[in-house]
Amino acid sequence: MTGYGSGVRQSANYKVSAEIKSLNSKFMELAIKLPRAYMGTEHKLRSVLTDSLKRGKANVVIDIEVLNPTKRHLNINTALVNSYLQDLTALKERLGITQSIDLQFLLTLPDVLPTENAVADSEEWNLIVEAVQEALANIALSRAEEGVALAADLKTNRDSIVASLAAIEALVPERMVYYRERLQNQMEEIRERVTIDSNRFEQEVIFYLDKLDINEEIVRLRQHLLLFDSVLQGGDDQGKKLGFISQEMGREINTIGSKANFAAMQRFVVQMKNELDKIKEQSLNVV
Numbered sequence: 001m002t003g004y005g006s007g008v009r010q011s012a013n014y015k016v017s018a019e020i021k022s023l024n025s026k027f028m029e030l031a032i033k034l035p036r037a038y039m040g041t042e043h044k045l046r047s048v049l050t051d052s053l054k055r056g057k058a059n060v061v062i063d064i065e066v067l068n069p070t071k072r073h074l075n076i077n078t079a080l081v082n083s084y085l086q087d088l089t090a091l092k093e094r095l096g097i098t099q100s101i102d103l104q105f106l107l108t109l110p111d112v113l114p115t116e117n118a119v120a121d122s123e124e125w126n127l128i129v130e131a132v133q134e135a136l137a138n139i140a141l142s143r144a145e146e147g148v149a150l151a152a153d154l155k156t157n158r159d160s161i162v163a164s165l166a167a168i169e170a171l172v173p174e175r176m177v178y179y180r181e182r183l184q185n186q187m188e189e190i191r192e193r194v195t196i197d198s199n200r201f202e203q204e205v206i207f208y209l210d211k212l213d214i215n216e217e218i219v220r221l222r223q224h225l226l227l228f229d230s231v232l233q234g235g236d237d238q239g240k241k242l243g244f245i246s247q248e249m250g251r252e253i254n255t256i257g258s259k260a261n262f263a264a265m266q267r268f269v270v271q272m273k274n275e276l277d278k279i280k281e282q283s284l285n286v287v
Contacts, residue, residue, distance in 0.1 A: 007134025
């Protein structure tokens, strides 16, 4: 689900801001921008974020402002700088170069300011965790607002399928009469040319009409719709559950469509398929 949440935590030494932006996605995709010093503990933060967000493409940005200058020091590799300086000085003398060696240049040389040796600060880390938790709480509120609108859309789609199913069920008697009359007319034409065993004919008619029966599919689809409504009311992993139920609904709708072979019914089958496609697309956005 889409959403946005932010959190801020501050102490005498640091001010930490966390922002979380979430977009719709079938799976959990998480990108975290975190200071290098905390890469070793990133998995803890990732676990908290994944458990809370569950689903979506989330981008987490953490910004740290140092309020106490004594909390940050240049981690200069002095021995390496001295080695670079000696080598460059010797090169200058050998080549007869008079230009001075600039300190700013020395600081840009490889490994003079190694970032991988940055030291994690427990106070700063705790502020990061608290800011992220606040951002998660706020994004949950943002998602909840979207969820209300999403649930209303899904219920509208579900109600439309219920109405179409009721219309199909009402057409069942008319459809059976149509097929009985059609079979009788066809058999009357055949009787004029060949002799037919009446008992065998009745058996074939019963078998044929039984194959056309869609009562079981209607009953199962109605049960799926009731379960869909129940899941929509609340619970965990609603998106995955709704996705599974919509697949089962699709099977019953397709079977009804293939068995119906009745124009008046097919129109409602098409409407149900259209609404079900909307449900499948929307359920991907549900956590």
